[in-house]
Amino acid sequence: MSKMNKLYFKTKSHIVKRDDITWWKAWIIRVIAVLLAMVVCGIVTVFLTDLNPIEMYITMAEGALGTTRLVWNLIQNTAILLCVSLAVTPAFKMKFWNIGAEGQVLIGGLATAACMIFLGEKLPTPLLMLVMVITSVVSGALWALVPAFFKTRFNSNETLFTLMMNYVAIQIVAYYTLEWSMPKGSGTPRTLEYGQLPVLFGQKYLINILIVLVLTIVAYIYLKYSKQGYEISVVGESENTARYIGINVKKVVLRTMAISGAVCGIAGFLLVAGTDHSLKSDTAGGRGFTAIMVSWLAKFNPIFMILTSLLIVFLQKGASKISEVYRLNSSFSDIITGIIIFFIIGSEFFINYKIKFNKKEENK
């Protein structure tokens, strides 16, 4: 019995953390949350469009999966979102709130575009590719190291710092988009001809998807089976324990943020060289933020992230189909996404806690 400085007032009910929930119960709660969310979304949709909810979900499925092209599109979008989610995950596991993925992706994309423009004609394609990958990875990592450096050195608030870095990156990219646009200053982004990722088996996006698939497996193995991944977990769980076993916490923070930024850089590379073949300030398209939710919902597990990113992209594609069919604004999908996420993050409460009613006085 150590010195107890906890307060236990007499109350009628209290909330206790539960440790004993089985995995399938947890998933039932999550599924119920998604179903409830779909009911709410259905009500909202019916209210706005006079569709019946079943038709609505059929329309959504059509919008996401209706044609082969749509399916490829869906998978490609999932892959990119997944890539950014993989990037933020090591930082989150370490309890370092990197909400600067948007900027880190853009900087990676900017580096890629710069290589494509300035080296495109000069280097043979394989070498060009290599240079593109290296510069995007390095620049993403450096961009992410800035807040990490100030965090370890002066304990600057990393959430606010990374957030601000996003908008610096967005403006820099906006600047170069205009500088490089054809004709200059017109605002039409230049199509980047050299250094586009190859088309595999006639599928434009296949290479993106394969790269992200490999990354997912690597991330899973890194986090779960590597020594560095283990260090990340220990630092995230308890800095005191990390100190006790001699982990250099600052070093781990810097290294992990560099990795986080580097993977964001890869996402930027894939977006510019593999998907858009151009650079705009909205190339990242908010994925840096959506990725945070994807990672969180998947409990930082890269394999689950395939599911959560697919869910979110599916909703977005499906909902934009609804808005297209009913000539509603395309932002409809954001509303649906928002509602579903509210329900899922709300449901975590029922997985982690139960409410106990005190019949007698309870302590400890």
Next chain:
Amino acid sequence: MENVMEQKIALELRNITKTFGSVVANKNVSLKVRKGEILSILGENGSGKTTLMNMVAGIYFPDSGQIFADGQEVEIASPKDAFRYKIGMIHQHFKLVDVFTAAENIVLGLKDEKRFDMPGYIEKIKAITEQYGFELDPNKKIYEMSVSEKQTVEIIKALFRGADILILDEPTAVLTPQETVKLFRVLRNMKESGKAIIIITHKLHEVLSLSDNVAVLRKGEYIGTVKTAETNESELTEMMVGKKISLNIERSEVENRTERLIVDKIDCNSRDGVKLLDDVSFTAYSGEILGIAGIAGSGQRELLEAIAGLQNLDDGSIIYNNPKTGTKENLRDKTPLEIRQMGVRLAFVPEDRLGMGLVGNMDIVDNMMLRSYKKGKSVFLQRKQPKSLAEEIIEKLEVVTPSASTPVRRLSGGNVQKILVGREIASAPTVLMAAYPVRGLDINSSYTIYNLLNEQKKKGVAVIFVGEDLDVLIELCDRIMVIGSGKIAGFVDARNTTKEEIGIMMTKSEPHNSEV
């Protein structure tokens, strides 16, 4: 000194009992304190002093028994209720907002009808400080304050709310001797003006110099109340530590005793300039269990952490004699990693098991790896060995767990400790330090731990055991070092000592620097 107020009882407890699960924290405790009186509650660590007072302050609610305040029976269910009955408690852990001034903290949470009038409050605070002789600048920020000043803020906070019964939990534990003198002067002033004061302590000389009456608790039970004027140190010590209880812990003779760890004149100061370790020197020998006895917070944690590489020192050296190579290494100000790289096989079972020694959310296997995960050149973790180690520990130490992949936070305290000690021993250490390794454990688990420590001793490990139960220390250890306020109070031979002898050394803080 005789006046009318001294007759009136300010607070009375009758037959208070409180249990936490199966642990009885207080059993039928009755005591009373009068107005204009200072009552000391004396007892060892874990004797239930703080729990008892927390019930008066509204933090816990008693299972049974009655509380009377000012002659009326009262029910105190929350700190608010306590304030209503003019009871104020100053806890060991201060509850203050760092960026606020003293005055802002003092008025925090007050809901009087009047306008929020800071200058007025400050006047009132100044009046209180003058009345009782405190030294405090109401406009000073908490983060600029010393511990003693923060304590003053807490006391004034209670007085500001009109507390007539003041409870102080180990108020001198964090103070320098000069600050203690000041505090006692203030407490005497308060007593003169009719306040009832209860001070929780285990320092005998303070009890004798300050209080009118002493109530003694031992292992949750109320032993009795004596008038300070009619008692002496040895009577109080005996009441506090009780008769010797035989535990029948097996103890082997020391063999092949060689110097393993030589701690020489180490000093360590806190950020506030309080001496945490003051000129501490001792030697830990192989094949011996060195016990460290002392009141909690006397520097035990800092001492062990300094050896383990978690605490930088201001002075002194920690020399390790490597039995394999015969080299001497200074461990001072090294990181845990550097210590390991020097080939020093040091095992450390820290006091905070789940916050430092283990990671609660990780399973047993992953916790096994904490010490060894870096081994080998591979970038990948090697889980095979940790897994078999986990299974071995589970089997050998009879750890109750669903499987080796259960997160350790789900295990009971005893099982958590077996995992931690088991892992530390598995690294074949030459020095093993354990801080309160049986705290909160049931009897069987405790004996498992004692046996493990004894086994290590027989293997020639230098074992350092920080404990609080004197019976255990006397039966388990070979030598006992007594520490008080960061200083060494003396060494005793565990085979030829008594609880009283250690008890008196613990509670007096006069240095004896000769090693046995």
Next chain:
Amino acid sequence: MIATIIQRAVMQGTPLLFGSTGEILTEKSGHLNLGIPGIMYVGAISGVAGAFLYEQSLASPELLNPILAVLIPLLCSLVGSTLMGLIYCFLTVTLRANQNVTGLALTTFGIGVGNFFGGSLIKLVDSDVPSIALSATSNAFKTELPFAHSLGWFGEIFFSYGFLVYVAIIVAIIASFILNKTRIGLHLRAVGENPATADAAGINVTRYKYITTSIGSAIAGLGGLYYVMDYANGVWSNNGFGDRGWLSIALVIFSVWRPSLSILGSILFGFLYVIPTYIPNITVSDKKLFEMLPYVVTIIVLIITSMRNKKENQPPAALGLPYFREER
């Protein structure tokens, strides 16, 4: 010309001032509400919806009652953004969800709501107007003080704004006063700094968090309303509000959590925003670099405050951290 620059800087700064005052109050309760950008969109679109429905209900624009024209959108805006604040509180306080994730979801949702209704309102109510242009309502919002133009440059700088500009400044001053000089402010700051201590002192932490976050959201929402009704002349355009929500959060850091400093900071940010227009021969792309400045300045402020490590200039100590009594 200087008068015009200042005037435009103030107008650019006003939405930011609302946003940052709201976010400062919210953060003082320990909530890092990253939903502010979404909340400002909702504040704007709720006002637009109110005004639109009111204007549509009138037979002709001349019948518009200027007081109702202001009150209806104002009320709608407050209700809309307060609801957003309540969603945030329910999820983070009652259901203990992560603040950052909740905030970002709220922003996705809020911007979605804004753009969706902005783009679909006309269709949804089967109206035959070509686009949302609430000029009559906007005129009511933009009513200047009577002596604005009779006092020359002095009038231009100080009196030539719609009433919401003055509301923004007054709200910031009141917020500053409440935070620093009142019991409520003291308790609120304690909640954001050290909720356990506040709890032990008898302060209802949950209630403070709910109320301040909701009020903070309502105030931030007014920023959106000002933007669309006054600055944008009542014309809704999707994403027109841009990144002003994030700039508001930047302004919170820039003004080191002081609403009074926020007033000056908002004008400075507004100034940085408009200044490129007055630089001769500036290219469109260079303008983008100018738009980066507020964020760069904010980062520098963040670095300097953490380097100097002065306790008063730090974020509230418990910012972003959950507080549950049982888990201490």
